[in-house]
Amino acid sequence: MRVHPLIAAAAMLLAACQSGDAPAPQASKALMVAPVLDSADAVDVHSYAKPLEARVTHVALDLAVDFSTKRLSGTATLDIQARPGASEIVLDDKGLEIAAITTSDGKPLAYRVGANDAILGAPLTIQLGAARKILVRYKSAPDSGALQWLNPEQTAGKKHPYLLSQGQAIENRSWIPTQDSPGVRQTWEAKIRVPAALTAVMSAPKAGEAVSQGDSRTFSFKMDKPVAPYLIAIAVGDLAFRELGPRTGVWTEPAMLDKAAAELADTEKMVAAAEALFGPYQWGRYDMLVLPPSFPFGGMENPTLTFLTPTFIAGDKSLTSLIAHELAHSWSGNLATNATWADFWLNEGMTTYATTRIVEAVYGPRVAAQQVALGIDAMNAAVTENGGSEGADTRLHIDLKGRSPDDGLTDIAYEKGAAFLRTIEVAVGRERFDAWLKGWFLRHKFQPVTTSIFLADLRQHLVRGDQALEAKLQLDRWVNQPGVPANVAQADPGAFAEVDTAVNAFKAGTQPEAAAWSRWTTDEKLRFLTRIDQRQPTGRLAALDRAFNLSRTGNNEVRFAFLTLAVAARFDPAVPALEQFLLMQGRRKFVRPLVTSLAEDKEWGRPIAARVYARARPLYHPVTTRDLDKLGLIPPALPSPLTAK
Numbered sequence: 001m002r003v004h005p006l007i008a009a010a011a012m013l014l015a016a017c018q019s020g021d022a023p024a025p026q027a028s029k030a031l032m033v034a035p036v037l038d039s040a041d042a043v044d045v046h047s048y049a050k051p052l053e054a055r056v057t058h059v060a061l062d063l064a065v066d067f068s069t070k071r072l073s074g075t076a077t078l079d080i081q082a083r084p085g086a087s088e089i090v091l092d093d094k095g096l097e098i099a100a101i102t103t104s105d106g107k108p109l110a111y112r113v114g115a116n117d118a119i120l121g122a123p124l125t126i127q128l129g130a131a132r133k134i135l136v137r138y139k140s141a142p143d144s145g146a147l148q149w150l151n152p153e154q155t156a157g158k159k160h161p162y163l164l165s166q167g168q169a170i171e172n173r174s175w176i177p178t179q180d181s182p183g184v185r186q187t188w189e190a191k192i193r194v195p196a197a198l199t200a201v202m203s204a205p206k207a208g209e210a211v212s213q214g215d216s217r218t219f220s221f222k223m224d225k226p227v228a229p230y231l232i233a234i235a236v237g238d239l240a241f242r243e244l245g246p247r248t249g250v251w252t253e254p255a256m257l258d259k260a261a262a263e264l265a266d267t268e269k270m271v272a273a274a275e276a277l278f279g280p281y282q283w284g285r286y287d288m289l290v291l292p293p294s295f296p297f298g299g300m301e302n303p304t305l306t307f308l309t310p311t312f313i314a315g316d317k318s319l320t321s322l323i324a325h326e327l328a329h330s331w332s333g334n335l336a337t338n339a340t341w342a343d344f345w346l347n348e349g350m351t352t353y354a355t356t357r358i359v360e361a362v363y364g365p366r367v368a369a370q371q372v373a374l375g376i377d378a379m380n381a382a383v384t385e386n387g388g389s390e391g392a393d394t395r396l397h398i399d400l401k402g403r404s405p406d407d408g409l410t411d412i413a414y415e416k417g418a419a420f421l422r423t424i425e426v427a428v429g430r431e432r433f434d435a436w437l438k439g440w441f442l443r444h445k446f447q448p449v450t451t452s453i454f455l456a457d458l459r460q461h462l463v464r465g466d467q468a469l470e471a472k473l474q475l476d477r478w479v480n481q482p483g484v485p486a487n488v489a490q491a492d493p494g495a496f497a498e499v500d501t502a503v504n505a506f507k508a509g510t511q512p513e514a515a516a517w518s519r520w521t522t523d524e525k526l527r528f529l530t531r532i533d534q535r536q537p538t539g540r541l542a543a544l545d546r547a548f549n550l551s552r553t554g555n556n557e558v559r560f561a562f563l564t565l566a567v568a569a570r571f572d573p574a575v576p577a578l579e580q581f582l583l584m585q586g587r588r589k590f591v592r593p594l595v596t597s598l599a600e601d602k603e604w605g606r607p608i609a610a611r612v613y614a615r616a617r618p619l620y621h622p623v624t625t626r627d628l629d630k631l632g633l634i635p636p637a638l639p640s641p642l643t644a645k
């Protein structure tokens with residue numbers, strides 16, 4: 001019988017630990033270490049690590065946060081497991097300033113930083129000798145790609161500075177010297193020293209109370225479950241906390257607390273719904289951090305502490321499927337984690353499917369059916385944008401060699417992935433599918449997963465040799481071929497019956513009634529704005545804006561959909577609102593398409609883009625500016641005195 005690669009890797013690690021080469025920890029401890037997959041499709045082209053030779057099992061950070069130099073500085077102590085005879089370990093390093101690497105008792109170890117790659121950073125190779133615990137003394141660079149340092153004016157309270165991190169996909173190597181690969185799970189702990197007025201939060205349970213000393217305070221955290229390193233996250237600022245339920249709560253700046261807590265009032269219900277669907281919540285607490293508006297994503301599923309954009313706050317809880325999404329990652333993504341970024345759909349597609357299931361349980365089948373229908377439209381748009389039904393990047397399992405993992409961040413992963421799972425659900429029936437899904441999370445909890453593991457698991461536990469079902473599902477076609485297979489489960493054609501009638505009426509010249517518009521849910525408004533012709537005469541946009549105040553609505557998804565139409569139509573009256581929108585928030589999903597379309601419209605849009613981007617750039621996180629800088633809107637920055645060597 002062929003030994004399952006997981007077992008093979010675990011056995012190898014165990015053998016390594018018990019061999020004479022390494023100091024022998026107890027076998028029970030070795031077994032707790034999550035295995036590294038050894039199959040060819042689990043090789044991570046976005047990491048320099050060679051985890052089958054030597055791998056990091058635990059990271060202990062001891063860092064001071066210095067707002068004046070924009071640096072984290074201190075030490076990372078790494079526990080290592082190595083193959084017998086392994087003499088070196090390779091870590092990922094992006095711009096770290098390393099002062100020394102030593103054994104835990106202070107003996108210097110030789111190390112070398114290899115050639116830098118613009119996407120990946122550089123390999124950091126350390127000569128281990130017999131050492132299995134090493135200490136890296138280092139500083140992050142002021143231009144670290146994961147970290148954003150905000151001035152007081154960029155916060156809600158305007159009094160204190162703020163630090164936030166975004167690790168996914170491969171940014172954490174710019175502040176943590178470790179093996180930054182989702183297939184190499186690590187437990188971790190941290191001590192973080194901050195100015196006394198500020199609070200540090202991280203994606204792990206607190207380990208004791210903060211300790212004050214002079215004008216600083218030290219916060220401690222400990223994550224005893226093995227996680228992918230992209231899930232280590234930090235924020236530091238003037239933060240307050242409010243309980244929402246027995247195991248849910250929200251952190252944010254004091255000025256934001258009431259609004260944030262009101263918007264998040266359904267969270268505890270969502271956790272209960274998710275547990276009923278996917279099995280026990282494994283992370284203890286589910287808290288959320290509502291960040292300043294420069295946070296580059298809608299949400300980020302950092303374990304125990306989801307990070308959220310404040311732009312989801314619409315005042316009526318209408319954008320809270322975002323919370324269902326980040327919460328669902330507590331299973332799909334954080335328990336069973338894509339082994340490499342080529343399998344990103346296993347994180348996001350499964351999460352998008354799971355989101356709808358939570359939304360259905362909490363808000364009912366109609367809302368869920370509408371979100372599915374919006375998802376199918378988004379999937380079809382993504383196929384078009386990625387080369388059509390033959391486009392290589394419309395495959396779920398994609399080839400990212402030599403490219404940034406960001407290239408896989410499309411609605412193929414999210415919506416084609418979700419449509420695939422929905423197709424299986426419809427084919428086998430909900431009861432069987434749900435039993436399989438719960439089993440999937442149980443069988444793969446705290447482990448990396450690949451598309452081939454997914455297919456094997458599905459065949460073993462769901463298809464079970466049923467040839468007719470196998471033929472019906474077209475599993476291989478779904479994951480390895482471009483386009484959308486013909487067996488895709490369709491959206492409910494009646495999900496948006498009323499709005500679709502209004503879309504047709506609009507095409508024939510009639511604007512929706514004010515009463516209808518104000519009755520429509522956010523999803524219905526989005527259906528309308530994305531289904532009407534995307535190139536409208538300016539007169540029609542003016543009439544819509546006059547009637548429904550779309551360019552300045554407090555619902556940012558609706559506002560974005562309208563501003564997209566405004567840019568396409570060169571609708572001058574919306575330009576002030578557009579500028580304001582681009583200056584008040586830095587969510588990449590909103591900012592990137594708007595600035596890009598402006599920049600591509602040489603005569604009308606580009607001057608607007610250049611003017612706004614020059615002002616907005618300092619507000620945006622590095623993961624947002626990295627893309628927008630490529631548009632060449634502002635002259636390349638002179639080296640800043642902070643980064644100049």
Ligand code: BES
Nearest residue numbers: 168169297298299300301322325409589
């Ligand atoms: N994990 C993602 C965000 C992410 C993906 C960051 C890849 C960096 C690289 C998060 O869960 C997400 O999908 N956020 C979406 C939310 C939406 C789909 C509800 C976002 O930020 O828009």
Ligand code: ZN
Nearest residue numbers: 325329348351
């Ligand atoms: Zn997600």
